[in-house]
Amino acid sequence: MQTREEELKGLGADFTFGFIQVMDGEKDPRNLLVAFRIVHDLISRDYSLGPFVEELFEVTSCYFPIDFTPPPNDPHGIQREDLILSLRAVLASTPRFAEFLLPLLIEKVDSEILSAKLDSLQTLNACCAVYGQKELKDFLPSLWASIRREVFQTASERVEADGLAALHSLTACLSRSVLRADAEDLLDSFLSNILQDCRHHLCEPDMKLVWPSAKLLQAAAGASARACDHITSNVLPLLLEQFHKHGQSNQRRTILEMILGFLKLHQKWSYEDKDERPLNGFKDQLCSLVFMALTDPSTQLQLVGIRTFTVLGAQPDLLSSGDLELAVGHLYRLSFLEEDSQSCRVAALEASGALAAVYPIAFSSYLVPKLAEELHKGELDLSRGDEPTKQSRHLRCLQALSAISTHPNIVKETLPLLLQHLCWMNKGTVVAETSEVIAVCQSLQQVAEKCQQDPESCWYFHQTAVPCLLALAVQASMPEKEHSVLRKVLLEDEVLAAMVSVIGTATTHLSPDLAAQSVAHIVPLFLDGNISFLPENSFPCRFQPFQDGSSGQRRLVALLMAFVCSLPRNVEIPQLNQLMRELVELSCCPSCPFSSTAAAKCFAGLLNKLPAGQQVDEFLQLAVDKVEAGLSPGPFRSQAFTLLLWVTKALVLRYHPLSSCLTDRLTGLLSDPELGPAAADGFSLLMSDCTDVLTRAGHAEVRLMFRQRFFTDNVPALVQGFHAASQDVKPNYLKGLSHVLNRLPKPVLLPELPTLLSLLLEALSCSDCVVQLSTLSCLQPLLLEAPQVMSLHVDTLVTKFLNLSSSPSMAVRIAALRCMHALTRLPTPVLLPYKPQVIRALAKPLDDKKRLVRKEAVSARGEWFLLGSPGS
Amino acid sequence: SIDAREIFDLIRSINDPEHPLTLEELNVVEQVRVQVSDPESTVAVAFTPTIPHCSMATLIGLSIKVKLLRSLPQRFKMDVHITPGTHASEHAVNKQLADKERVAAALE
Numbered sequence: 001m002q003t004r005e006e007e008l009k010g011l012g013a014d015f016t017f018g019f020i021q022v023m024d025g026e027k028d029p030r031n032l033l034v035a036f037r038i039v040h041d042l043i044s045r046d047y048s049l050g051p052f053v054e055e056l057f058e059v060t061s062c063y064f065p066i067d068f069t070p071p072p073n074d075p076h077g078i079q080r081e082d083l084i085l086s087l088r089a090v091l092a093s094t095p096r097f098a099e100f101l102l103p104l105l106i107e108k109v110d111s112e113i114l115s116a117k118l119d120s121l122q123t124l125n126a127c128c129a130v131y132g133q134k135e136l137k138d139f140l141p142s143l144w145a146s147i148r149r150e151v152f153q154t155a156s157e158r159v160e161a162d163g164l165a166a167l168h169s170l171t172a173c174l175s176r177s178v179l180r181a182d183a184e185d186l187l188d189s190f191l192s193n194i195l196q197d198c199r200h201h202l203c204e205p206d207m208k209l210v211w212p213s214a215k216l217l218q219a220a221a222g223a224s225a226r227a228c229d230h231i232t233s234n235v236l237p238l239l240l241e242q243f244h245k246h247g248q249s250n251q252r253r254t255i256l257e258m259i260l261g262f263l264k265l266h267q268k269w270s271y272e273d274k275d276e277r278p279l280n281g282f283k284d285q286l287c288s289l290v291f292m293a294l295t296d297p298s299t300q301l302q303l304v305g306i307r308t309f310t311v312l313g314a315q316p317d318l319l320s321s322g323d324l325e326l327a328v329g330h331l332y333r334l335s336f337l338e339e340d341s342q343s344c345r346v347a348a349l350e351a352s353g354a355l356a357a358v359y360p361i362a363f364s365s366y367l368v369p370k371l372a373e374e375l376h377k378g379e380l381d382l383s384r385g386d387e388p389t390k391q392s393r394h395l396r397c398l399q400a401l402s403a404i405s406t407h408p409n410i411v412k413e414t415l416p417l418l419l420q421h422l423c424w425m426n427k428g429t430v431v432a433e434t435s436e437v438i439a440v441c442q443s444l445q446q447v448a449e450k451c452q453q454d455p456e457s458c459w460y461f462h463q464t465a466v467p468c469l470l471a472l473a474v475q476a477s478m479p480e481k482e483h484s485v486l487r488k489v490l491l492e493d494e495v496l497a498a499m500v501s502v503i504g505t506a507t508t509h510l511s512p513d514l515a516a517q518s519v520a521h522i523v524p525l526f527l528d529g530n531i532s533f534l535p536e537n538s539f540p541c542r543f544q545p546f547q548d549g550s551s552g553q554r555r556l557v558a559l560l561m562a563f564v565c566s567l568p569r570n571v572e573i574p575q576l577n578q579l580m581r582e583l584v585e586l587s588c589c590p591s592c593p594f595s596s597t598a599a600a601k602c603f604a605g606l607l608n609k610l611p612a613g614q615q616v617d618e619f620l621q622l623a624v625d626k627v628e629a630g631l632s633p634g635p636f637r638s639q640a641f642t643l644l645l646w647v648t649k650a651l652v653l654r655y656h657p658l659s660s661c662l663t664d665r666l667t668g669l670l671s672d673p674e675l676g677p678a679a680a681d682g683f684s685l686l687m688s689d690c691t692d693v694l695t696r697a698g699h700a701e702v703r704l705m706f707r708q709r710f711f712t713d714n715v716p717a718l719v720q721g722f723h724a725a726s727q728d729v730k731p732n733y734l735k736g737l738s739h740v741l742n743r744l745p746k747p748v749l750l751p752e753l754p755t756l757l758s759l760l761l762e763a764l765s766c767s768d769c770v771v772q773l774s775t776l777s778c779l780q781p782l783l784l785e786a787p788q789v790m791s792l793h794v795d796t797l798v799t800k801f802l803n804l805s806s807s808p809s810m811a812v813r814i815a816a817l818r819c820m821h822a823l824t825r826l827p828t829p830v831l832l833p834y835k836p837q838v839i840r841a842l843a844k845p846l847d848d849k850k851r852l853v854r855k856e857a858v859s860a861r862g863e864w865f866l867l868g869s870p871g872s
Numbered sequence: 873s874i875d876a877r878e879i880f881d882l883i884r885s886i887n888d889p890e891h892p893l894t895l896e897e898l899n900v901v902e903q904v905r906v907q908v909s910d911p912e913s914t915v916a917v918a919f920t921p922t923i924p925h926c927s928m929a930t931l932i933g934l935s936i937k938v939k940l941l942r943s944l945p946q947r948f949k950m951d952v953h954i955t956p957g958t959h960a961s962e963h964a965v966n967k968q969l970a971d972k973e974r975v976a977a978a979l980e
Contacts, residue, residue: 846946
């Protein structure tokens with residue numbers, strides 16, 4: 001047929017008849033698959049079927065519904081699904097089968113066998129794609145009766161889903177047909193039929209069949225604009241009335257959820273003419289319903305109310321400004337709900353965000369002023385003293401401000417509010433809590449995230465917030481004018497970290513030109529003390545963080561790091577040489593770990609992004625010299641090590657040729673009596689993702705699969721080092737190794753497992769809790785994924801895990817018990833000999849003094865009891 | 873220390889033998905009907921069969937007892953019985969559940 005189509009077609013209907021005779025009685029599944037394909041091609045490629053349409057149908061449909069179980073170890077691998085789909089393609093291939101197929105489907109849908117039901121419904125679904133009104137006309141009442149029966153009576157989700165899908169396709173098919181002026185509108189009568197059978201269930205007082213009816217109506221309504229219009233205009237008045245009739249919150253919730261379902265369907269169709277929109281007539285009633293829901297004491301009903309209003313808001317030109325004003329009032333109230341209505345509060349904030357993007361004017365007129373007032377009230381309260389409820393109200397206010405910042409015009413109002421608030425907190429008269437300052441920074445962070453996608457907002461945020469934050473920080477770092485008890489809240493580690501986050505987020509999405517403008521201000525600020533671009537720039541003394549500046553000034557290097565390490569790749573940094581030298585110097589300064597670490601990170605972040613060449617190598621040499629100098633015995637070892645670690649990470653991420661050299665240096669330090677443990681933890685840093693520097697979001701060069709490469713390049717050395725190491729530093733090697741293994745994707749780890757396993761088992765005997773914990777968390781997934789390999793060591797594993805389940809550390813006990821649970825994945829014959837012993841031993845942790853440990857013990861022991869029992 | 877809530881958490885998700893629902897969902901077990909004393913190592917669970925002639929009462933009681941036996945420290949004495957007045961043969965069922973040998977035989 002593929003090569004000689006013309007000739008075969010020339011044979012006319014004889015070919016078709018001949019094939020029917022050949023196919024008749026075929027039983028072999030392999031042949032059937034081919035036969036079905038042939039029939040499909042006969043039809044779709046327009047071969048002449050002559051008078052044999054019904055015969056062709058009979059010879060294929062006798063196999064419907066497919067009842068086939070592949071024999072075990074079938075070499076041909078034919079699945080039931082293959083036959084089902086193949087046959088379905090044939091049956092649904094042409095409208096000419098309709099008169100025969102539809103009665104067959106109606107009959108088979110009623111079958112007791114689940115798979116037959118599903119197959120029939122799915123085939124009906126497929127048919128509707130090719131049939132038209134003409135084919136369906138006579139069968140519509142029966143099809144509807146069958147679908148209705150199945151959906152109402154079924155306990156199976158699949159039957160319900162397929163029934164609804166079939167109804168959807170049927171309605172869509174009917175909606176597609178073009179009407180003659182005098183012809184009966186089949187869609188209309190079909191939908192009227194459905195409505196007649198389903199409407200009254202929606203009004204039942206005990207609401208038993210409410211959901212199946214609603215789902216059927218929604219399935220039909222979702223098929224086309226006409227259907228949607230017809231059904232909703234019929235159903236909505238009914239539901240609106242029901243809502244008022246039923247007084248209980250849970251009943252109202254059900255009704256409102258149904259209404260929501262219908263409203264959502266309207267989002268699919270758009271109407272050019274405003275007056276045509278079917279929802280216009282119901283708008284007032286719907287809004288009044290929603291407002292009733294929002295003021296109901298039941299949280300669940302409020303939630304549905306919020307969702308409904310959001311959907312209404314998404315309809316263009318539906319809501320009036322009066323509606324919006326009322327809604328905003330409710331959302332404001334709901335945003336301040338307390339703990340037990342958390343979900344409602346969160347939903348209200350999300351809804352506010354979604355609606356603010358569409359109705360910025362309404363939100364900036366009605367909501368922003370209220371929030372501003374609340375913020376000022378909070379300021380007054382703060383200056384009087386701390387009260388827990390006032391504090392949480394303050395927090396909610398901040399969250400609301402950031403939630404609604406979804407439109408550029410709103411950002412232009414909320415951002416200044418937040419910044420002013422921060423400035424106010426920093427003034428002399430008030431002692432603000434660290435947590436409150438961090439809360440404001442977090443709000444700023446969220447606004448920054450929302451601004452990232454829109455270039456105009458992004459630049460506005462950056463230009464407004466960054467200089468303001470820098471000015472505040474610089475001011476805080478100045479020596480105090482008078483002796484005051486002003487706490488330098490802004491200079492605390494956590495607050496600076498929060499500000500770093502804001503500045504980073506505000507920088508990553510800048511275009512290169514705008515970023516270049518910004519960098520031309522910020523770098524000279526730090527290198528030369530050039531404060532001219534800051535909003536407030538009268539300071540008592542010079543700002544020179546890199547020179548002899550006070551420790552306060554030095555800490556602000558973290559803010560420089562936040563900016564400069566988030567820049568897009570091709571932005572040129574002015575005075576780069578000088579900057580890198582200063583950073584290296586500062587990184588080895590012993591007095592303040594925060595500053596020296598920030599400097600090391602900044603250096604590393606910049607090094608990672610520079611294009612390969614002489615410049616990079618020179619900076620690298622600079623760092624290496626400093627590291628070597630610092631690592632020799634003296635007071636700078638810790639700082640030098642930190643610099644080494646970060647530079648190594650920067651290189652590892654970009655596959656720089658010298659990364660192996662530095663990694664070897666790091667590995668060597670595992671034996672160092674002073675720095676060994678820090679070196680071990682360093683491996684965790686190398687493998688993890690940071691949030692502030694060397695991030696993909698911050699445009700760092702992070703090569704794909706760097707972890708795998710690191711593993712391959714370095715694990716042999718780690719293993720070797722372990723074997724050669726003295727007893728007291730062996731834990732360092734194990735810790736380092738387990739950090740590397742823990743971060744590796746499983747497919748890479750599994751092939752290496754046999755060689756590593758003996759090492760890991762030895763690690764279990766190590767007395768260091770961190771090593772034990774790390775090894776246990778490494779082993780647990782391996783038990784689940786490589787049971788065969790692990791089986792070889794079952795004896796050791798059982799002994800060690802049981803041992804560790806009495807460890808003094810709770811975390812280790814829990815991890816050990818989880819491993820005992822995971823052990824049950826090993827093949828049963830391997831485990832059965834241990835069953836009695838394990839069950840006895842696991843009785844002890846059932847009485848552990850910690851509840852969490854007891855819980856794991858119950859779970860593990862229960863699994864072991866089930867080993868080898870029938871049905872497991 | 874072990875409290876009623878912890879015991880309840882152990883038995884609440886046991887499936888009813890006849891329905892696709894848990895004993896908690898069917899109100900067969902409730903936290904208020906769990907009495908436990910950790911210092912004295914005693915626990916008592918009263919369960920309420922769904923109907924007074926429920927033929928599965930012994931089976932349900934046994935499931936509860938087994939779960940507790942497997943999940944509680946061995947020092948505990950366990951008493952699993954039918955909530956008084958809720959079953960036609962509660963005396964007989966309670967007697968079976970209290971009989972250690974019968975329980976052990978059923979577990980085999």
